[in-house]
Amino acid sequence: MNEQQLQTLLEQMTLDEKAGQLIQLATPxxxxxxxxxxxxxxxxxxxxxxxxxxxxxxxxxxxxxxxxKNIQKVHLEQNRLGIPLLxxxxxVHGYKTIFPVPLAVGCSWDLDLAEKSAEAAAVEASVSxxxxxxxxxxxxxxxxxxxxxxxxxxxxxxxxxxFARAFVRGFQGDFENDNxxxxxxxxxxxxxxAAEGGRDYNTVDMSEWQLRExxxxxxxxxxxxxxxxxxxxxxxxxxxxxxxxxxLMRELLRKEWGFNGVLISDWGAVKELIPHxxxxxxxEAARKALEAGVDIExxxxxxxxxxxxxxxxxxxxxxxxxxxxxxxxxxxxxxxxFDNPYxxxxxxxxxxxxxxxNHRATARExxxxxxxxxxxxxxxxxxxxxxxxLIGPFAESHDILGPWSWLGSKEDTITLDRGIRxxxxxxxxxxxxxxxxxxxxQIQSALKAAHEADVIVLALGESSxxxxxxxxxxxxxxxxxxxxxxQELKHLNKPIVTVLFNGxxxxxxxxxxxxxxxxxxxxxxxxGGQAVADLLxxxxxxxxxxxxxxxxxxGQIPVYYNHYNTGRPKNAPDAQExxxxxxxxxxxxxxxxFGYGLSYTxxxxxxxxxxxxVLKEGxxxxxxxxxxxxxxVAGEEVVQLYVKDLSGEVVRPVKxxxxxERVYLKPGQEKEISFTIxxxxxxxxxxxxxxxxxxxxxxxxxxxxxxxxxxASFKLVK
Numbered sequence: 206m207n208e209q210q211l212q213t214l215l216e217q218m219t220l221d222e223k224a225g226q227l228i229q230l231a232t233p234x235x236x237x238x239x240x241x242x243x244x245x246x247x248x249x250x251x252x253x254x255x256x257x258x259x260x261x262x263x264x265x266x267x268x269x270x271x272x273x274k275n276i277q278k279v280h281l282e283q284n285r286l287g288i289p290l291l292x293x294x295x296x297v298h299g300y301k302t303i304f305p306v307p308l309a310v311g312c313s314w315d316l317d318l319a320e321k322s323a324e325a326a327a328v329e330a331s332v333s334x335x336x337x338x339x340x341x342x343x344x345x346x347x348x349x350x351x352x353x354x355x356x357x358x359x360x361x362x363x364x365x366x367x368f369a370r371a372f373v374r375g376f377q378g379d380f381e382n383d384n385x386x387x388x389x390x391x392x393x394x395x396x397x398x399a400a401e402g403g404r405d406y407n408t409v410d411m412s413e414w415q416l417r418e419x420x421x422x423x424x425x426x427x428x429x430x431x432x433x434x435x436x437x438x439x440x441x442x443x444x445x446x447x448x449x450x451x452x453l454m455r456e457l458l459r460k461e462w463g464f465n466g467v468l469i470s471d472w473g474a475v476k477e478l479i480p481h482x483x484x485x486x487x488x489e490a491a492r493k494a495l496e497a498g499v500d501i502e503x504x505x506x507x508x509x510x511x512x513x514x515x516x517x518x519x520x521x522x523x524x525x526x527x528x529x530x531x532x533x534x535x536x537x538x539x540x541x542x543f544d545n546p547y548x549x550x551x552x553x554x555x556x557x558x559x560x561x562x563n564h565r566a567t568a569r570e571x572x573x574x575x576x577x578x579x580x581x582x583x584x585x586x587x588x589x590x591x592x593x594x595l596i597g598p599f600a601e602s603h604d605i606l607g608p609w610s611w612l613g614s615k616e617d618t619i620t621l622d623r624g625i626r627x628x629x630x631x632x633x634x635x636x637x638x639x640x641x642x643x644x645x646x647q648i649q650s651a652l653k654a655a656h657e658a659d660v661i662v663l664a665l666g667e668s669s670x671x672x673x674x675x676x677x678x679x680x681x682x683x684x685x686x687x688x689x690x691x692q693e694l695k696h697l698n699k700p701i702v703t704v705l706f707n708g709x710x711x712x713x714x715x716x717x718x719x720x721x722x723x724x725x726x727x728x729x730x731x732x733g734g735q736a737v738a739d740l741l742x743x744x745x746x747x748x749x750x751x752x753x754x755x756x757x758x759x760g761q762i763p764v765y766y767n768h769y770n771t772g773r774p775k776n777a778p779d780a781q782e783x784x785x786x787x788x789x790x791x792x793x794x795x796x797x798x799f800g801y802g803l804s805y806t807x808x809x810x811x812x813x814x815x816x817x818x819v820l821k822e823g824x825x826x827x828x829x830x831x832x833x834x835x836x837x838v839a840g841e842e843v844v845q846l847y848v849k850d851l852s853g854e855v856v857r858p859v860k861x862x863x864x865x866e867r868v869y870l871k872p873g874q875e876k877e878i879s880f881t882i883x884x885x886x887x888x889x890x891x892x893x894x895x896x897x898x899x900x901x902x903x904x905x906x907x908x909x910x911x912x913x914x915x916x917a918s919f920k921l922v923k
Contacts, residue, residue: 206543211534215527217286223530224512225260229293229469229503232267234258237279239272251506259283262533263291263501265472268612270550273334277546289546291537296338296376296387297356297609298322300329301617302564302731306607306708307342307368309575309727311358311752312802314843314865316371318571323375325564327387332558334550336540337388339436341372343423344393346753347763350403352676355607355708355728357398359752360765360799362419363862366426373430381539384549388540390434391427393471395453396420397438403762405677409440414855416442418890425462433536434467437474437499446481448474449493459498467532469501470494476505487511492521500529560617565732572729572736574841578747578803579713579755584700584721586743586805587660589629594658595622596637596651597665597690599706607708607728608673618731621664621704624738633658637694640668643686648693655694662741663691663703663720669728672708681712681759688715695719704737710755713796725749743805748841748867750802750910754795761791766799766911767858800845800862800910806836806872813907813917820903820921822884829879830907830915834870841869846880847906847913853899854891860911878907887921898923 206214215223232238234253259280267273273292280290298304304322305313313319323340330338343365346357358368373389380386396416400407411420424435435458438447447453448470458464475494476487484490491507492515502508515521542548558564578585587593599605601622603615622634637643637651655661665687670676682688692715694701703720705711708728716723724747726737739745756764771786775793787793811831820826832844846864850857864880887898900923906913 206538211531211538214286214288214534215531218530220513220516220523220526221256222260222285223526224509225257226262226288226530226533227501227508227512227526228257228261228506229263229265229501230258230261231265231504234261235264235276235280236283237276238267252510253506257509261290262288263293265293265503267292268294268333268335270332270334270552270555274547274550281546289537289542291337291533291542292335293337293339294330294335295340295609295611296326296330296335297340297342298607299326299568299610299613299730300333301559301612301614302329302568303606303610303613304568304730305572305575305733306355306728307358308355308708308752309729310571311364311368312577312727312749313571313574314750315571315574315867316367318567318574319368320371320375321567322571323372324378325567327376327378328385329559329564331385331387331549332551332554334547335387336542336548337390337434338376339390339392340376341369341389341427342392343369343427344396344398345420345423346398347765348403349681349709349711349753349756350677350679350759350762351398351400352405352672352678352708353398353674354753355672356609360754361752361767361862362422364752365423369423369427370430373427373432377431377433381541384541388433388536390436390469391424391432392436393438394424394435394447394458395438396442397440400440403677405675406439409442413894414890414892417894428462428464433539434469435464437468437470439471439474439477441481446474446478446483448499449478449483449490449497451497454498465532467500467536468498470499470503472503473505475499475502475507488515491515495521495525495529500532560731568730569732569736572733573739573745575727575729575749576737576740576747577725577749577751579723579725579797580717580720581722581803584660584702585724585741587702587741589742591629591659592631592633592657593625593629593660593662594633594635594654595625595662595664596635596654596694597663598636598638598640598687599664599666599704600634600636604669605706605728605733606730607669608676613731619734621734621737624734624736625662625741627735628738628742637690638686641684641686643689648690651690652693652697655697655699658699660700660702661694663694663701664706665703666706667708669708676708679759681709682714683711683716691715691719702741710753712756712758714758717796743838746805746838746840747802748804748843750800750843751797752799754799755797757791757796761788761795764795767861769856769858798911800843802910804840804842806834806838806840808842808870808909809833809835810908810915813905813915815905815917815919818919820884820919822923825881825883826919827879827881828905828907828917829877831875831877832868832870833875834872837872839869839871841867842909843867844878845908845910845913847911848882848887849904849906850887850889850899851902851904853889857889860906862911884921
């Protein structure tokens with residue numbers, strides 16, 4: 206169907222049919238679903254009748270080729286014009302093969318592997334009938350109290366942007382010609398990650414300068430890569446909820462950035478304009494969202510109940526409705542649904558491709574590369590000859606998939622005990638405590654197991670419902686019962702290796718000093734237990750680097766590497782003893798900084814060399830350093846390039862990540878790593894919101910993390 210045919214189709218539609226295209230309903234509403242279209246419970250109160258269902262444009266949450274094909278078949282028989290449904294779902298970090306959570310993937314610093322994981326997720330989702338995934342989530346995150354940090358790739362705009370591009374490439378590929386890819390939807394527009402106090406759905410208040418400098422780049426990167434959809438955020442911005450924010454959506458997203466794809470609200474966000482206090486009722490909420498450019502209302506009824514009256518009363522132009530409907534029809538056309546409404550749904554391919562050996566292998570590799578070795582005083586790697594006691598609530602737990610793994614099967618998950626038993630048969634296992642409670646009998650069984658062992662492997666962390674959406678916490682330490690368990694085991698004076706399963710950077714008081722080694726495994730996914738065992742026993746050397754800083758304590762939050770100096774920085778040459786920007790009871794810096802991560806080998810860096818001391822507009826500058834593996838085992842190092850603008854029109858960060866590269870080095874091997882930058886890499890938003898660079902002096906740093914002090918200087922001449 207070409208564009209003219211789409212226009213003709215639009216002209217044939219009644220206003221009710223147009224309004225139907227603008228609503229997204231959950232699967233239970235649809236006839237042909239396993240629920241049979243029987244609407245009960247809270248959804249019954251929405252007042253959705255059969256005619257609305259027949260006109261509906263998209264479905265949320267359906268899965269499985271058989272069910273989706275049946276829903277589509279019944280819908281096409283009932284829809285007057287035979288307009289197919291769009292099936293959308295939250296395929297955030299895997300469909301049934303679950304990969305590490307996105308924050309963990311960010312810690313891999315491996316763009317190719319991230320893209321490969323998104324492609325595998327797209328393959329599994331598409332053969333199961335899904336057309337659109339609500340991913341990637343690219344919200345910049347600097348507050349680990351916010352539960353949804355696990356869904357982001359961290360605190361840095363550049364790193365987030367690079368992963369945004371990789372995920373979009375992986376999900377979409379050439380989806381118009383490849384039925385085993387899906388359209389992607391970047392979320393949540395905009396600045397959802399900056400909710401006050403880390404409390405989900407809470408207020409966001411920031412300057413437009415800050416918004417453009419740090420929070421918008423990753424969304425723009427996803428759209429530049431061809432991302433087809435955008436989802437609105439729950440939060441307010443400049444006092445206006447995103448879902449009704451005309452300046453944000455019409456002026457910035459659509460006019461300035463030129464986005465003409467589909468804009469969808471998050472679940473219930475249109476109707477939430479009422480409790481936000483910017484709409485008196487559903488009718489006003491519908492008007493404001495449509496005027497802002499929101500094409501699809503997810504799971505509330507404002508559009509379907511009020512579009513007809515808004516247009517007939519002259520409050521809303523039907524042309525606004527038409528442009529929204531046309532965008533939706535164009536996406537359906539791109540997906541080929543008018544020619545093949547069942548698209549890639551295929552029960553046979555489902556059985557062949559879901560949880561395939563190739564997808565599991567990718568999950569295992571990515572889980573290993575995503576884990577970050579935070580501490581090691583020689584306790585790792587383990588030896589197969591050692592008697593190990595595996596203790597803790599995650600010793601045998603299948604709850605290592607993390608939030609947004611709703612289709613993943615825990616029965617298909619490799620647990621840590623299973624992974625460790627593939628290396629060592631003499632393993633004593635004890636729970637020791639629950640996630641957030643413990644008993645004396647659990648402690649005694651743990652002590653008994655530990656007493657007979659050479660080394661203690663402690664599997665600790667957060668249950669998946671302690672993280673993710675609506676998983677905000679003020680206390681980001683491990684639960685007290687787990688801290689008590691560590692203290693009891695410490696009395697045995699045996700090596701303790703702590704493995705953490707969690708979705709956020711933690712306050713590690715009660716863990717860091719008590720452990721001989723700490724491996725941050727995050728929620729590692731389907732192959733997680735095997736990947737962690739590979740790391741513990743040295744089959745794979747740890748190579749992950751933090752994409753988000755670990756605070757000393759929650760009182761420091763937000764703590765991030767690319768902060769601005771104050772007029773009284775603590776490290777200034779003439780700093781006074783007291784009257785500087787500092788805490789009296791804590792260091793200013795994080796416990797573990799952005800970019801940090803140990804390995805089983807060590808690396809040295811030569812001095813930084815430059816191709817020139819001067820960078821001119823239109824030219825490039827090459828920045829190099831030799832990296833050498835100075836240890837006894839092979840490993841992968843993430844070489845990181847940072848730039849500091851010594852003086853700007855507005856304050857500049859103490860450092861900014863500009864490039865990175867993973868490099869594999871054998872013991873004793875040395876390799877020169879070179880990065881190229883140009884004037885455009887030095888641009889930033891000025892106080893008048895112009896995006897340009899300033900002539901002047903810069904420093905560049907190459908090293909293993911954001912604390913790198915191996916530097917050289919150059920001057921930008923304009």
